[in-house]
Amino acid sequence: MSWKKVKFSTLYEIPSRNGLTKPSRIRGSGYKMINMGELFANSRIYDIPMELVPLTDSEKINCKVERNDLLFARQSLVLEGAGKCSIVMETSSMTVFESHLIRVRLNLKKAYPPFYYYYFASSLSPITSIVSQCAQAGIRGSDLGELYVDLPPVDTQHRIADILSAYDDLIENNQKQIKLLEETAQRLYKEWFVDLRFPGHVHTKITDGVPEGWEKSTVAGVSSVLRRGISPRYNENGKSTVINQKCIRQTVVTFDESRRQEKPYPEDLNLQDSDTVICSTGTGTLGRVGQIFGDYPDTTFDSHVTLVRANERFGKQYLFQLLKARQTYLMGMGKGSTNQLELSRGTIQDLEIYVPSEKVLDQFEQVAQPIHDKINIISKCIMQLQTARDRLLPKLMSGEVEV
Numbered sequence: 001m002s003w004k005k006v007k008f009s010t011l012y013e014i015p016s017r018n019g020l021t022k023p024s025r026i027r028g029s030g031y032k033m034i035n036m037g038e039l040f041a042n043s044r045i046y047d048i049p050m051e052l053v054p055l056t057d058s059e060k061i062n063c064k065v066e067r068n069d070l071l072f073a074r075q076s077l078v079l080e081g082a083g084k085c086s087i088v089m090e091t092s093s094m095t096v097f098e099s100h101l102i103r104v105r106l107n108l109k110k111a112y113p114p115f116y117y118y119y120f121a122s123s124l125s126p127i128t129s130i131v132s133q134c135a136q137a138g139i140r141g142s143d144l145g146e147l148y149v150d151l152p153p154v155d156t157q158h159r160i161a162d163i164l165s166a167y168d169d170l171i172e173n174n175q176k177q178i179k180l181l182e183e184t185a186q187r188l189y190k191e192w193f194v195d196l197r198f199p200g201h202v203h204t205k206i207t208d209g210v211p212e213g214w215e216k217s218t219v220a221g222v223s224s225v226l227r228r229g230i231s232p233r234y235n236e237n238g239k240s241t242v243i244n245q246k247c248i249r250q251t252v253v254t255f256d257e258s259r260r261q262e263k264p265y266p267e268d269l270n271l272q273d274s275d276t277v278i279c280s281t282g283t284g285t286l287g288r289v290g291q292i293f294g295d296y297p298d299t300t301f302d303s304h305v306t307l308v309r310a311n312e313r314f315g316k317q318y319l320f321q322l323l324k325a326r327q328t329y330l331m332g333m334g335k336g337s338t339n340q341l342e343l344s345r346g347t348i349q350d351l352e353i354y355v356p357s358e359k360v361l362d363q364f365e366q367v368a369q370p371i372h373d374k375i376n377i378i379s380k381c382i383m384q385l386q387t388a389r390d391r392l393l394p395k396l397m398s399g400e401v402e403v
Contacts, residue, residue, distance in 0.1 A: 003152045003399065008104075009145030011111040016104045016141045018074065019097035020063050022053040030054040032095040034065065037284065039073055039086050039101060041249055043121070044168060047092045055096060063096040063103075068113040070104040070120075071097060072127075075138040082137035083127035083144075085120035087113060102141045115157035118164050119149065122397040150397070159403040160396045167389035174382050178375050182251050185371045188364070189321035198360050213357035220349035222319060225309040228280065228345060229301035230265050238262035241299040243271070245279040248290035248305070251324070252379050253277060256386075258299075269307070271296040274316035274372065276308040276323055278330065280343040287331030287343055289324045293376040306348055315361045317368035322353055 009016070022033065032050040042048065055063075065071070065088050073084040088095075097103055106113050120127055130143035152160070192198040196211060205212040220226055232242045238260040246257040271277075275292040279285040281304035301307055310319040323330075330348070334341030356364070395401040 003150040005148045006151045007145065008147045008149045011106050011116075011149075011151070012145070013105045013107040016102055016145060017062070018141060019099045019101045019103065020053070020055075020059060021099040027051055027053050031060075032091075032093065034071065034088075034095060034097040034101065036073060036075075036098070036100050039071055039084065040081065043086050043117075044089045044172070045071070045086050046089050047095075050095070053096070055094070059096065060094060065091060065095050065097055065103060066105070067091065068106070068108075070106070070113055070117060072102040072104065072120075072139065072144060074100050074102055074140075075136045082131045083120070083139045085117055085127075087117040102139070102144060104144070110154065111151075112154060112157035112161055114161035114165060115152075116149070118161055118393060119397055121393065123394045124150065124397045152399075156403065163396065163403065164389060164393060167385050167392075171382050171385050171389075174378050174385070178252060178378050181371050181375050181378075185317070185321060185368055186324070188367060188371075189318075189325060192360070192364060193318075193322070193354075193356065194325070198356070199363055200360070210354060211356070211360075215355045217353055217355045218349060219308060219319075219323070219351045219353060222311060222314040222353070222355065223308055223349070224311040225268060225307055226345065226349050227307060228303050229269065229305050229307065230261075230263060231303050232259070232261035233263040234259055235262040236260050239298060240265075241296070242302050243277070243299070243305065244302045245282060245285045245288070245304045248277055248279050248285065248288045251289075251291055252375065253290040253292055255299075255383075265300055269300045271299045271301065271307075272309065273376070274310075274320065276310075276320045277301060278306045278308065278323065278343065278348065280304060280306045280345075280348075281341070283334075283341055286334045286341050287327055287329075289320075289327045289330070291320050291324075291372075293372070293379045306343070306345060308348065314355070315365045315368075317372055318356070318361060318364055321368070326351065 030052045033053045034045060034050060038045060038050060067088055067090055069088045071086050071088065073081055076082040106116065119125060126147045130139050130147065131137055196206065240261055241258050242261045243253065243255065243258045247253050247255060271292045273292060273295050277290050277292065279288040308323065310316045330343060333347050334343050336342045396403065
């Protein structure tokens with residue numbers, strides 16, 4: 001089925017516009033501002049914590065975002081990121097957007113915004129035709145408005161978007177379950193190893209904040225593998241997959257930004273269940289700590305990521321929670337130029353830790369491992385939903401599947 005094509009700007013309620021520039025010295029209080037970080041981390045943007053900025057009355061009027069506004073990335077360090085589209089799902093208070101984003105507000109009589117959010121995520125999206133490459137890949141608002149897009153009947157737009165939204169609703173509900181489980185594991189770690197209220201603590205002698213039977217060590221001392229990854233030879237037909245720092249956004253490492261590659265590497269660098277991975281290069285992502293859920297043969301990690309794998313005598317869940325609790329510290333330990341900070345292997349391996357008694361460590365693993373396993377099951381469910389949605393998306397957008 002073929003639909004009429006129109007200039008994208010003919011569907012606008014108001015002209016598109018770029019957002020605000022606010023110097024870092026005045027940030028920290030005021031009103032919420034959506035930036036590139038929120039755009040890339042959240043395709044559907046809800047009322048989440050954001051950076052606060054002061055606003056003038058005219059800025060509140062001109063740069064306010066509303067439900068169903070589309071936001072496009074004007075610039076990106078990588079080609080694929082330029083023109084990325086997100087949709088504002090809700091705002092409970094005054095919220096604006098920064099200058100690296102373009103806001104598009106559609107006329108609801110002509111266009112259903114969730115449909116065009118999915119349209120620009122599909123293979124039918126014409127966005128790549130306007131991406132320019134200089135120092136950074138980017139798009140201009142004027143070029144965005146000149147793009148020709150498909151225009152199905154509005155009721156058809158609603159039906160298509162509602163089908164796809166149902167998948168995303170299920171995905172987000174599962175992600176909320178994972179967040180609750182992560183918080184449970186983090187509270188457990190804090191109660192046992194920060195507040196020292198572990199089983200049997202009442203009868204354990206504590207000297208200078210260290211329980212009897214606990215030993216001082218380093219991350220290297222409890223690890224069987226602690227190293228940076230490979231320098232891949234990218235090839236879309238390669239036999240193996242490689243993750244990078246963009247895959248480490250939250251606790252659960254994702255594979256949507258992974259790539260295929262063909263360079264041979266040692267078998268012990270395949271990702272294994274409960275491995276801890278740490279972003280070790282760049283700004284904004286440096287020091288992030290994530291965990292692998294499930295075994296992944298023929299899947300490794302690149303040189304911007306450090307793998308920490310607990311040895312056989314040490315608890316995998318304890319090691320991950322310990323490093324996750326030190327994430328803020330690791331984020332501040334980068335060395336080098338502003339645009340190319342590096343978190344060295346030495347900094348991670350020399351990190352001093354306390355090793356609990358074998359009994360306490362075993363008890364923690366017995367409680368924490370089932371939480372990890374539940375997250376693993378839910379993560380696989382999310383991946384299945386994402387795969388089903390992504391297979392259906394181009395078929396709905398092209399009219400191959402009629403609704």
